[in-house]
Amino acid sequence: MLSKKTKYGIKALVYLAREKDRVPVQISTISKSENISQKFLESILLTLRKNGLLGSKKGKGGGYYLLKDPKDIQMTTVMRLLEGPIAMVPCVSLNFYEKCADCIDEEACAVNKLMLKVRDNTLEIFRNTTLADLCN
Amino acid sequence: MLSKKTKYGIKALVYLAREKDRVPVQISTISKSENISQKFLESILLTLRKNGLLGSKKGKGGGYYLLKDPKDIQMTTVMRLLEGPIAMVPCVSLNFYEKCADCIDEEACAVNKLMLKVRDNTLEIFRNTTLADLCN
């Protein structure tokens, strides 16, 4: 299941991408428009800022804005930041690899084999989808 | 993340599929071979039996066995039984559809659009992969 965090994060990014110019948008504006708890959204935007996707401006008239062109933001980046690993099991994860404790032979593992296929496909979708693609 | 339940379930099914004939295999045998807690595996095999994938034989010399040919068991069936919805959000789920509480227009929702693509791809993989494919 996709977490609310990721879901809200994507919605907020799309909102910001649709904004012409790079005018800062206040958290409260996005939160009302997208029906998201303001405080929760606050923490999500903060992680997106800390990881270089968003910029922020403090004080009156402040808010968040995109740092890059929407077509240069791949969904792989967004998903990894908010949701974590794209793979369904750590043993097929590229960025978060971990050996299974119970598994003796990874090469022979049926779960590994199946989930590798799923990961490859999902990864390709996220790679080939940019924020701009989601804005139409 | 794939739950341990699903992971163990798939491993157990593969184990049973590799067994020549349809000789009942005891829970303890599978549990030892695959490093799975016996009691936990018990409950997993029980749900697989209740849903028509496995048969069981009680008493001495009893155990679990596959009811169908491995090549006739699609991974969609297994995943839905053990893991639940294949879609990452309920609003793009075929078998477990649910409207998002926060979403105003599903057609215009970026998350919906993205996750629909992911679901379609994942579903196709699970449909085209049978238990037999995982046994080689």
Place this chain on the structure above:
DNA sequence: GCATTACTCTACTAAATCTATAGGGTTTAA
């Protein structure tokens, strides 16, 4: 300057889910 607006950060919590464990009960073969 100073009040206001708006982002920043830490800590905490209620609820749900996962991953089992415990402890019997029931059936069947030998």
Place this chain on the structure above:
DNA sequence: TTAAACCCTATAGATTTAGTAGAGTAATGC
């Protein structure tokens, strides 16, 4: 009749999720 093996319910600890609370900091405009 005995023991192996499945059947079933209840419960519990750990982890994650989805927030909430509240105080702090920075910048703007008057």
